[in-house]
Amino acid sequence: MTTLLLIPGLVSDARVWRALAEASPFPVANADVSRDTRIESMAARLLSEHPGELLLAGHSMGGRVAMEMARQAPGRVRGMILANTGHDGRKPGEEPKRLAKIALGHEDMEGLAAEWLPPMLDPARVNDAALVADLTDMVLKMGADVHERQIMALLHRPDAKPGLMQVRCPVLLITGAQDGWSPAPQHHEIAALLPHAEVHVIDGAGHFLPVERPEKMMQVIKGWFDAQFTAGQEDA
Template sequence: MPPFLAFEDKDPGLSSRVPLVLVHGHPFDRTMWQPQLTEFAAGRRVIAPDLRGYGASPVTPGTVPLSRHARDIADLLDHLGVDTFALAGLSMGGQIVMECHDLLGDRIRGLVLADTFPAAETPEGRRGRAAMAERLLAEGMRGYADEVLEKMVAPYADPEVKAHVHRMMTATSPEGAAAALRGRAERPDYRDLLTRVTVPALVVVGADDTYTPVSDAEAMHAALPDSTLHVIEGAAHLPNLERPEEFNRALAAFLARLDGRP
């Protein structure tokens, strides 16, 4: 049976290095990870799915909780025969990574949490996500994309990066984005889960991120038993695209540590 999700699988063949699984944020697709797919696919298996409702993956209208995204990733990795891996996610993708922690158990060799936060949604936040879901269904993605572009990436970001981010947002299905927003509003609180993570973790954040500020990253770093915090200057919510060289250096050092673990 073919996998539900569209995905990119950079498989170099036999390799002792830990495979890397990349989970994109909202409202993007797997091309968000292009600098990392390019950098790490030489000698390491790198897998980047389009989440349900995004990119080339099918849309499920209504509500898609983070637990459904996590099960989709588990099903994809089972289909691909990937037993153990490092799991990296940004923003909503980071929350999906946290959701995957208990589901995938000791198959996870390390976690990367980029520009994300673990708290449950507030009542105000739930109302806001519900209203945004309705707006996207009524108006489409372009107005929203225009409004938030310079919060997703810094106003001073490279114009090509801005254009890429805007293209991803406007190409996203409004139905898929709305379903994910509704599901994300229902997410649990992951703060206690972080204290139970036994594998190494890397926490990354753009210094100028206003969606998930440095203080959120510092709190996650403090909660995780074994973590490294890397703040990337000159970036907002998408440092992997805004400052890919620095993001990749931090990720490479983390993966090298995982490769050396039994």
């Protein structure tokens, strides 16, 4: 039996993938990526904690963890859904900005959430009080220590390109048209490294596509499930 493992991103929890969890034709497990300071360690821990064949869904940093899991255990990964993610290593000038965010988090997590979240959203959703309140609650519950560990993991992230060229499973890449952090061209770059990949860009969503436009996202994922896995699942 294949398990759909839902992997959240930076200071995020299971609510990011709630729509997919509720509609999944596969048994679902929620990944904990709060304990490690390296992407490679997160991937190894999840592979140890979740045995058997896996279908991976990773959002943002979680997409990087999914790609690393596929590199470490290609025979166990049946497919990947990568949302609002990236594949490059650390960029010049990135470290000081990340370290400043760590310092702010330890000083004032509410201030960090207020500064970090709006640019992550479609500008049209910034004034959506319910959405912003839910995401703010999520960030505050994760806390400054988890934020620091995950930022350190991102600062030391591996370049995923060499591993991607070895991936043979089907991959669905999805992002928001208004995602300025992980834009559509980046997802097309990832797809170009893969033999079985497709890219969908959903309008009216930023970096938090899975909670900004869950219905649109699920239309895409359901179609991909039907094409790639549902028939095989029913026959199993």
